[in-house]
Amino acid sequence: MANHAQSCAYLVQVCVVTTWYGIIYQTPVDYMEWSKNYTMASQHFLMTKMFLLYLMPAFAQASQSCVSSTGAGKCPNTWRQRGDNCYEVTSTDKSWSEAKEECKQMSSVMSTPNSMNETLFLLGMVSTDRLWIDCYYNDNQQEMECKDGMRVIQYNGWEPGEPNGHSTEPCGEIVRGSGKWNDNRCDLSYLAICKRPVPAMLHL
Incomplete structure (x- = not known):
């Protein structure tokens, strides 16, 4: 149960970080020119992309774990x-x-x-x-x-x-x-x- 909760929490954190960076820094990053054109935006965007690239298997596993654990909740009060x-x-x-x-x-x-x-x-x-x-x-x-x-x-x-x-x-x-x-x-x-x-x- 603890591992399951940690996996779902990890997935949520990754999604939030990725979405936040994607909203703020919308310009593409040129990997080869990064050292020549160093900006905070490109650094953050590049680090986020590399983070997802290397941890994609764990991300997919956490995603599947969370999806399989969703179910019907309750209608709002009065509904x-x-x-x-x-x-x-x-x-x-x-x-x-x-x-x-x-x-x-x-x-x-x-x-x-x-x-x-x-x-x-x-x-x-x-x-x-x-x-x-x-x-x-x-x-x-x-x-x-x-x-x-x-x-x-x-x-x-x-x-x-x-x-x-x-x-x-x-x-x-x-x-x-x-x-x-x-x-x-x-x-x-x-x-x-x-x-x-x-x-x-x-x-x-």
């Missing part, structure tokens, strides 16, 4: 966990864009369910009749685009005949009665649920 994700309701009813921004400020994304089970989970977190989801009308593609973060989802939860508002109703919502999706005006005020991965925990 609810489902599988590998954490969920939190926005603070108040907001417009679609305001709700999306609040999720962003919490290092998360506005939820769009990938299944009916996830839909029921989201509705179970609130008592309201409607809930914003990350579906927005794409003018270029002339269709509604639904995302889970950066990924366009394949699950289709639309009510029959929806979406039908196009650019006049460009934002998506879940309707409690059916659990299906509907398009609506973006300036209406509803809650949304923010989603983020469960934080990783390093086991030393």
Whole structure:
């Protein structure tokens, strides 16, 4: 256990030192001209490079040791966990864009369910009749685009005949009665649920 902890601590130290030097001293070093053009920046940069070159095997071993010891941690306080994700309701009813921004400020994304089970989970977190989801009308593609973060989802939860508002109703919502999706005006005020991965925990 002690050796494991020391390996991970060593890896962290190397990463910090390397990153710090890389940020401050961004110019390449000419090894052959170092003695002729001696500067503190080039000296530090060169020493860091040589340090990593000779100790790369130990670095790789420590890296593998730390990676293999990571696991799922806990969701932040007030967030609810489902599988590998954490969920939190926005603070108040907001417009679609305001709700999306609040999720962003919490290092998360506005939820769009990938299944009916996830839909029921989201509705179970609130008592309201409607809930914003990350579906927005794409003018270029002339269709509604639904995302889970950066990924366009394949699950289709639309009510029959929806979406039908196009650019006049460009934002998506879940309707409690059916659990299906509907398009609506973006300036209406509803809650949304923010989603983020469960934080990783390093086991030393």
